[in-house]
Amino acid sequence: MGKFWSLVFLSVPVLGVAVFVAAASWGYWFPQNVSAHGGQIDHLFMVILWLTGAVFLATEIVLAVSLWRFDGAKSPRARFSRGNMRIELGLAAVVGLLLVFITVYQLEDWAEAKIRQPDLPPTVEVNGRQFEWVMRYPGPNGELGDADDLFSPGDLHVPVDEDILVSLVSEDVLHSFYLPNLRIKQDAVPGMRIPVWFRATETGVFDLVCAELCGWGHYKMAGRLIVESRADYEAFLTRLEAEQNEDGFEEQQPTAANTSQRHPSVAEVVYRRAAR
Amino acid sequence: MTVAASPSPGAPLVDANSHHRGFLRRYIFSTDHKVIGLQFYFSTLIWFFVGGALALAVRWQLAWPWSEMPIVGRMLFAAEGGQISPEFYTMLVTMHATIMIFFVIIPILAGAFGNFLIPLMIGAEDMAFPTLNMFSYWFMWPAFACMTASFFVAGGAASAGWTSYPPLSVLHDAAPGSGPGQTLWLLGVVFIGIASMLGSLNYLTTIIQMRAPGMTMLRLPMTIWGLFITAILQAFALPVLTAASVMQLTDRLLGTGFYLSEAGGQPLLWQHLFWFYSHPAVYIMILPAMGMVSDIISCYARKPLFGYRPMVAAIIAIAGLGFIVWGHHMFMSGMNPAMGTTFMAATILIALPSAVKVFNWLGTLWGGRIEFTSAMLNALAFVSMFIIGGLSGIFMAATTVDIVIHDTYFIVGHLHYVLFGGSTFAVFAGTYHWFPKMFGRQMNEFWGKVHFLLTFLFFNGTFFTMHIIGMGGYPRRVAAATAYAEFARFEPLNVFMTICALGMGFTQLIFAANLFGSLIWGRRADRNPWRANTLEWTAPSPPPHGNFDFQPVAYRGPYEYSSPEVTADFYPQNQPPDAEPATAAAH
């Protein structure tokens, strides 16, 4: 039976590696990266994956080989040994070095992602509330937090290839501002104003996910990140301003009253998304 | 070391020879550590199936969102076409975790195996405070009652996650389960805290003061070391959770505002206090399992444990570091990111003692004479799965990588590899291994192996896949990711995982059948059916009240298998050096 069980345990490393290889080729992999720093995080993930993968393979194979070789049914008597301090210390030293390497290797990226805040005025305030994201853009005067601010629930528009500073707040409970395609995640905490920064490198429509359990409607606290060119972004702000100030007066002709209340860009985006 | 000849300085033990007690005193309000251990075992077994059923409901929803659940769907949600409601889903997630952690893993390891094994393995008659021990079990019942009742109150059971993060858990109108359900949840946690604290103080006193002559600390089996360090962790970390829970209770009931920013409090404060307990709790849930697995592997490999002292040192190091790494659960929480760096360094350091343990288990196997019993297979599965669980932990310890995998299914996969792949396999192993001592009968080996093989395969099918969707960013605790275009591609994997999970769930019925069947029809076991060294195997099976029919004395460490000094391949701890082996202890 020893051989059978050895193979059962050998299936763990074999299938484990196979699953990762297959996942990569079937597209079950990272979300498409559209941020300037995301590649670095993916790279780090892969570095750790290769290192841990090697350890994983080595240990699991040693386990399976031991089961194959030292099956009680055929080996006469176990080798009496209480251990070997030299091997122990040697392995510990190797592992320790690997761990120190991992720690040090990613310090820089952490600082880049969370500590070194770029010196910009905030592009947008993102406010989490049960169960939606409300974006607040500075109005024509460029200042966030006054009367002419523009609100856009659900859709976060940002210009492409520019440093964006998001000012993250929460109104009720904890939420988490999660942009899978930008490798961004940050909890929104009531009573705190947390800066988040990134630079998107491709235009498109991406998911804005809430990643912190925020109540029964957590699953539908979805938003959209819309990365667009500077011109489109400005146009969006202009449209937002126009829409926000819409007084309906020019729609005097009754026949026109029912049309074009929705913003063309929303429709466009919906179609673009449906087509994907 | 010579046997200490001094008379016992301990206070006179309880009237251990109380052999004519009524049924109630013997089996219900018993002060006998073995009966209490078994009480813990069977209570937690019931909760294991309750928690498992909740998990299956979670999986059903994830694979086929909002579709009719078979059988229960029609019972619970008839008016809505049998589909689960979203608040019910968050409740399922919360209560699955709560039950599995607080009512299954912790009490089965510390409560059941701890109670049963500590006095037997160190050669004591009973715990230091048997009555207190009884109370530590009966304080679980108010907790059981609170959690059970919470399913039936308005709004249902707690649904703010097992981490119970405020403000969601404090604001009454933030979530359906944040009504009486959440209050009952907190009360339950406080009661569990009292029960665990009483238990761990008892364990500590017993292990420090009541070891048999010759049983020095460095002759203790690893199981005892695991339980000893666990008890220390519980004694020092649990009061913090109790204090935090009391504050959350007053926030909810009396109107204080410790965790509410609008009242001047800090939502993150709870996270700090909670993880100050709950990170050590992660080790509370794995250290006893590591100890048991060490004993079991050494026994069935018929070979001394490779590097006993490093193993002890590793356990102590894990526990010590365990107190200063809680912040790694909070990298994305808004905590000062510079602190994240500190916590990361400490966290990554913890991988070192864990690696030492894995190498030593492999070292123990290498050159052994391995017997493939059900207990051994489950212990080997522990090692194999703990490797995966430990290595995947490195990803989230690295702060930068944690940005993408925090709160995704990668975490869910990781924690199940540690808690199911680790602790639960160790519980299976422990059950197969000590069943003869507990009940005087053997468990059925064939069904034990069938159960193992199916569990092992289905387990990996369920949880390995979670790493993949976690890498894809799939968020956890989300009732249906249908709102997100990015995650639609993982739907086939979700279906696959659910099928495996259902298979795994039903496989556990084999275990239950084997357990109860063997209680009745199992082959009678003699004192030492596995030819093991530790002291519990020298007592009768099952041991009577008072445990030993002779004075146990430890002459050597617990792992002298295949010693060249004796002809038999085991050398019991209590066998005097000059006696001829094999027959003295096992008869």
Next chain:
Amino acid sequence: MDSTASAESIQLRYQPAVPIRNGKLMLWLFLSTEVMFFAALIGTYIVLRFGAAAWPTPTDVHLSEPIGALNTFILICSSVTIVLALESARADSGGRAKAYLFVTLLLGAAFLGIKAYEYQVKFHHGLHVDRARRTIYDQADLEYASGLRAALRSVTADTNADAAALAAATALLEQANNPDADPSALALQAAEFSEVPEAADWRLPIVIPGGHMWTSTYFLLTGLHALHVAAGLLVFVCVLPLRLGTARAGLLENVGLYWHFVDIVWIFLFPLLYLF
């Protein structure tokens, strides 16, 4: 389980690691868990207090240092008397031990009585944790004005009230209803108004910066400490009827250790809450 075998079980010998009684060891371990418990609470207090934008001075919240000092003194005295009780028990003079223990009990009860009086004072000034009953506001803002309006409305609806005070309340309400009223001025007037004897029971809201957090922490820390004192008193009551000879010295020592611990916790709490 085979219970007949237990008749054969024997008195076992052990090898304790520390030369003290199991009960005492257990108590020390228990106290260390209690240390962690209070450490968490006091840590919370420190974090919240130093994270707070404002914190009231003792006079703001009607905290009397002399009374606190008196309570500290009483608790220290009780620690002395319980030591004396232990000494008497060791000398096998049970009567004296009993007397000292009784004095300790009285001192403990006096501590709780004074504490109750202090609570009474706080409650009288509207310093509740209970949202429904507390009348504290962190700042004189529109929310405060809103609370004042609500309180005054219920006052003016009360027909039994003194006519002069009622007129004053009505005037104040009129002022509060003015949307241009300055809440700070309102707060000052309301405070003056509360000093009028007839109006003292009307519980108009008061402004105490940081008041909510202060009541939360104060009642939590002193309340849980008082619970520990009460538990100690309960133990005294259970121990008093016993014969307190040498045989019970161990028990008395354990009780005393616990009492000293309770005392020490207060010695930390007193300066934290009353002096700093």
Next chain:
Amino acid sequence: MTTISPSQTTRHRRGRLRRFSSALILAALFVASGSCSRYEPPPFRLNLEGLDRTEADSSGTLRYSDEKLQQIVDATTALFGTPDEPFVFEETELDIALLRRAAGPVSSDEHGNPRGLYREHCAHCHGVTGDGAGPTALFLNPYPRDFRPGVFKFTSTHQGGKPTDEDLRRTMVRGIPGTAMPSFALLPEEDLDALIEYVKYLSMRGESEQLIFPLVIDDEEELDEDILLEEVLEPVVGLWQSSTLPQFVVVPEEPRPSDRAASIAAGRELFQGERGCAKCHGPTGLGDGTERNYDMWNNKKLNLDREDVAARWSLPLQELRPRNLRHGVYRGGRRPLDIYRRIYAGVKGTPMPAAGPPYGQPARSDAMPEGSKNLSSAQIWNLVDYVLSLPNEEHPEIASAERPAESPKAGSPGGAGG
């Protein structure tokens, strides 16, 4: 086993895998349960809100006997079908193809088009019947809308008007801020169309049911199709169609004043004084006025004790809180036009009154004498401007009540908790 085909119970993208797996699981479950249960689709729930089922005449005959209630169910089913099989008469002008997409259990057809959209997205809160009493409803404040009375809070139409398709679409796309109603902007256009159609369907169905009640209970008529069409469907559908005609849409008669400051000042006068807004919304707009308010879905429960409410209604009494206008959360939309319409036509079903005239009557002009109830278009614009200015009003001591307005502090976000 044969009664449940997997495709009925589950939704899938990869047909083969799913069919195989569900069959496997169902088989396992049936083996486990040892019994075979029949699939019974959930019915539409009869609207018994507020009825006292024990009410009887002098002879002891129950007013709402089971037979009569069954007649009502049958009649409504004849007009509208069941949740799984919707049916509509042509007169309703509803698109049956869209309704079929929205109705039924969650699944998808052979081309992978989703079905049962309503049960997937809406039924948790609004219930299969559209009665606003889904499993989640109890925990929400405000309660989800009960579609059956046919009253919708936020419409662009005059007093008493139904919502236009555009109104419903806007509510679905934008969500209702400050409530549990989320945005469904991510749904494809055709799904939104199906859901809008289905909401109208549920609403017409509920209203028709209400009209059938007196026919059966009081008139004891033998119902046939002609009676149903004439006395039930026609009035219901007629109101829907007529009140959503373009000319019923509220359109400002003059543009928003360009002198914002003067307008705000004028609006403030109106708010504090003549219009009595402060009575509910409070003198400073904090929503702390003196009155307790209930909407039309709740005020019938007012004078009953709790047991009665529990026996007769699906949800307990819920108080309506006037909006705190300083929060800057506008449920019906934050455009000036939206707020104009809220003030002009009121919030339907709530004590918030209409300030403008009902359809067909002239709006008040400045030439009209004081004391006239209605506000002129300019006055409404003044109120709109004042309301919009409140969240950012310069006030000496506006503090914690407001959303944090200062720009983020430089440096790290840390500090809390250590």
